[in-house]
Amino acid sequence: MAANTSFDLEEITVRQANQALQEADAGSFTVANPKGVHALVCGLDAPLEVSIDGHVGYYCAGMNKQAEVNVDGNAGTGLAENMMSGKVHVTGNASQSAAATAHGGLLVIDGNASARCGISLKGADIVVKGNVGHMSAFMAQTGNLVVLGDAGDALGDSIYEVRLYVRGKVASLGADCIEKDMKQEHHDQLRALLDAAGCEGVETSEFKRYGSARKLYSFNVDNVDAY
């Protein structure tokens, strides 16, 4: 398919647009008039560049592999859900469960993300330039969540090995989530993530790191009598 292909969702259906993108193996694409439709540009698996001009609905860029998806607007529930690789960028806000269960790739949200951002994260990186809502990184397993603003209640509840970097206030930490030291390796990793997300003028020293106390998911021999 030729480069710079345009799709207008006032002329074709979401299914037609998704199918054309899923069949493409390279190129850059624009999608106009999304008007909050669901499941847009899902299941891509090629190094495409896709720009969506407007607000999208649920599950945008779900299961993304390799592709770089840019949304000029807000996104609904389940943005980049189960992303495997590639990059998804939203210029506005994202609703609940952004990057839920995502295994790889980078999600950048310029605005706020609401509740459960990075729930059950399995290896992806998330950078939110605004705030995240309650229960973010719930049961998150591996990967990184960077928040330039504040985090809502119960951050990192029942967390496994995800690293949480928060610049602002944390309303409360969830069960088994604690503040941890920022060592050099964490400064280095955070710097790389901030650079990848285009966060200029933001210092890693402004952040605190949170992670698992490892008391909830590790078997403790002292408790053997309880079993």
Place this chain on the structure above:
Amino acid sequence: MCGIVGLFLKNKELEPDLGRLTALMLKEMRDRGPDSAGFAVYGDEAEGTKITLLSKTDETDWNALAKALSKATGEDVDVKTVGNHALFTTPAEGLGARRWIIDNAPDVTVLAAGKSIELYKGIGDPDAVIEDYALAKRTGTHAIGHTRMATESAITTAGSHPFSTGEDTCLVHNGSLSNHNRLRDNLRRYGESFQTENDTEVAAGYLSWRVREGDTLDEALTRGLKDLDGFYTFAVGVRNGFAVLRDPIACKPAVIAENDDWVAMSSEFRAIAQLPDARQANIWEPEPSTIYAWSHN
């Protein structure tokens, strides 16, 4: 599931288009609630009280009921019928007239009473309900609509949203309440009357009770956060205003958009996308346990 829409106009010039815009939004929420639909429109203030009624039998003799109500209250009653609904207009005191009809007309459900509110609902395809009750032609200052996927009570016209139990107050709900039976019993003791087994009607009755006790809408909703147990995104209409509230867990969706001309809320952005200049509006997801309210002074 269920779909909710609410539209509150800030720009008076849009008032002739209130119904048309609300209809566009509600049609977009059809997939979220194909069982039934309903809407409340605030506009055309009456000198006395407007009472919207629903016939449970489709055979109600509205003129005879109006005559009986007129005799009981000593005031004239004007009658307009729309499908199986009727709109009574009377100088009589609204809540008294409402109560009289509930007590004396067992084949009728009182959908709403107030100076400004009119409320219509029906089962089946939301598009047909929108058409049958001419939503697109209605004018006014604000409107609330609902498409229902029934969970807590049967699919009936009376069990469709919005629910209104107090004067010019109405409520639509996405979610389900778990303490509605106990709460309904308590509210009956405080003098509220209920016409269905629906959980949302209890929430509407709760707000009416609190407002009657002297709470502002804001105070009533704040107290509701403690007393209403369950999942909810509510959109609430009052005579001169509009409010949105989500429960502390906020698992039921909601999005709000605002510009200089209007405030809109819906379960999903695609309903708001139907409005003029929606893309440039300030758009956000309402926080849990937070009351968002707008009113005309």
